[in-house]
Amino acid sequence: MDYIFNILDQLLISTQDTFSYIFRILPAMVDGTKVTLMMFFATIALSLPLGLLLSLGRISRFRLLNSAIGVYIWLFRGTPLMLQLLFVYFGLPIIPVIGEVLVLTAFQAALLAFVLNYAAYFAEIFRGGIQSIERGQYEGAKALGMTYAQMMRRIILPQVIKRVLPPVSNETITLVKDTSLIYVLAMNDLLRTARGLVQRDFSLTPFIVAGVFYLLMTFVLTKIFARLEKRYAVYDE
Amino acid sequence: MNIMKMISAEKIYKSFDELEVLKGVSLDVEKGEVVAIIGPSGSGKSTFLRCMNRLELIDGGSITIGGDQLVSTTSDGKVVYVEEAKARMICRRTGMVFQHFNLFPHLTVLENVIEAPMTVKGIKKEEIIPEAKELLRKVGLDDKLDSYPSRLSGGQKQRVAIARALAMKPDIMLFDEPTSALDPELTGEVLKSIRQLAEEHMTMIVVTHEMGFAQDVANRVIFMDKGEIIEEGTPEEVFGNPQHQRTQAFLNHLSAR
Ligand SMILES: Nc1ncnc2c1ncn2[C@@H]1O[C@H](COP(=O)(O)OP(=O)(O)O)[C@@H](O)[C@H]1O
Ligand SMILES: [Mg+2]
Secondary structure, three states, X not given: OHHHHHHHHHHHHHHHHHHHHHHHHHHHHHHXXXXXXXXXXXXXXXXXXXXXXXXXXXXOOOHHHHHHHHHHXXXXXXXXXXXHHHHHHHXXXXXXXXXXHOOOOHHHHHHHHHHHHHHHHHHHHHHHHHHOOOHHHHHHHHHOOOOHHHHHHHHHHHHHHHHXXXXXXXXXXXXXXXXXXXXXXXXXXXXXXXXHHHHHHOOOHHHHHHHHHHHHHHHHHHHHHHHHHHHHOOOOO | OOOOEEEEEEEEEEEEOOEEEEEEEEEEEEOOOEEEXXXXXXXXXXXXXXXXXOOOOOOEEEEEEOOEEEEEEOOOOOEEEOOHHHHHHHHOOEEEEOOOOOOOOOOOHHHHHHHHXXXXXXXXXXXXXHHHHHHHHHOOOOOOOOOOHHHOOHHHHHHHHHXXXXXXXXXXXXXXXXXXXXXXXXXXHHHHHHHHHXXXXXXXXXXXXXXXXXXXXXXXXXXXXXXXXXXXXXXXXXXXXXXXXXXXXXXXXXXXX
8 A cells, every 4th residue: 555655656746847847948948939930930921922923923924934933843842841951051151142142040041941942832732723723714704804913813813722721731730840940050949949958858858848839839720721711611613 | 877886807717726716707796786696516606706805816807896996907917906905995895604604603693793893993892782783683683692603503603694794884795605504494594684685785696506595586697607607697587598508407407306
């Protein structure tokens, strides 16, 4: 009997220890999460519009623009994001002229690489979405006297949003996790903070806490996209 | 000149790659006239109609709408369209109703009707809504204002499409087989709306397979085959006493079905 109480007691103490440990590392973890979230939101805010512009260019009749964007997409989807990060951070500064005018902080360099990379993926998603809209929609809009811009803004793109929500949701959730790649630029995001603590304290708890944080972020995103999809479900095609 | 030409199409040529679809088709439509175009499928009826509002660009000939030239062909065969903004203004005099409706699925019935007046003409929403409701009442859909197109029957969809085109106040309505995609029991309600427009003296070109309708409503019937106008005349002439052997064969074939 005493023996069992002893074990329970120990367990309680160690649980209390764990909780107080988590409390102690929490500020650092939250700071790391801030870096992660900043990178995430900045990337989304810039890469979605850039991706949209690229997709419009990709389907335009201007051959040169069209194929230039094709090459761009090929480059950024065809090489590792890690390579792109390293290249922007370490490679750009040593290129003559560019390196002298373009001085980037680690955050800016990482953001640039993320935006360029994600815009390439979003561009392909949007292009597919735009091209999936039936020809009759374009003809209906044109027969009513709409310009290309009016047709895109009022008729085509609103329908594209509904169709691309699932793939965009996928990419967005991938981005949350991809942000952890910035550890190679020595930025203290959530994962690198956790790794620092693991090495300092010889405890795996920071990794578990980090995992929970990532899960929370992707959970919120999943909910947001589910909401959006529901909102667009008011009409069928 | 008291009879005004709403559309004047002269010697229209159109090819898709090697396939010559229109071989010098000419048609004048006067104000208030209803012209029915009949003919076997693949004869170029849709293509001809779609040339009138630039859904297809012609390879030769000229088109004048409401007195303004949209496109002409120089003596050395160069096709010249007026500049884009002007062309858009000219084509705005036409409204088109498609075989497959082409309603905007993300907009409600009312929104479908007010979209172009707002976006294209810049009319305020509260100004256009009463007009739109009146148009929808005329086609019998005032109880469906807030429905999305996917909830409507084919006949209802096509009547929304008619109201949507009319909301832009066109001078000429172009109908491309407006009842061909409908179940037989639904064609009546659509034809009724078109008939009503004819009674209001709307100028119309109607490509149709509904011979009874063409006979009743059209002032003039045009028979097209293989990219050419083979025969034209009043419904009595074309249906009662077709001159050309190909017209006879087509009409016999239809009545034999
Ligand atoms: N966009 C296009 N590209 C290639 N061929 C076409 C196109 N549109 C129509 N055609 C062809 O042109 C011919 C005439 O078509 P259409 O004008 O639709 O005939 P109709 O309306 O009398 O049935 C058909 O052989 C059709 O296959
Ligand atoms: Mg046709």
